[in-house]
Amino acid sequence: MVQRSVCGNSVEGEPYNAEPHMHDEIAWFCMSELPDNVIPSVRDMLEAIEKGDMYGERHIEK
DSSP: OOOOOOOOSOOOSOOOOSOTTTOSOOOOOOGGGOOTTOOHHHHHHHHHHHHTOOOOOOOOOO
């Protein structure tokens, strides 16, 4: 699995689901209004970025 996360200071436009066969929904959320079903590692990453901390994760299976 490859996951890409992008953080920005401002957002314009409306998100749209360009891969409906892969995702049920695409949406913007405020940090204080994240859905309950956010993957724990993604929540950790977003909280670290929100605090201004560096965040990185690497997992390699052999």
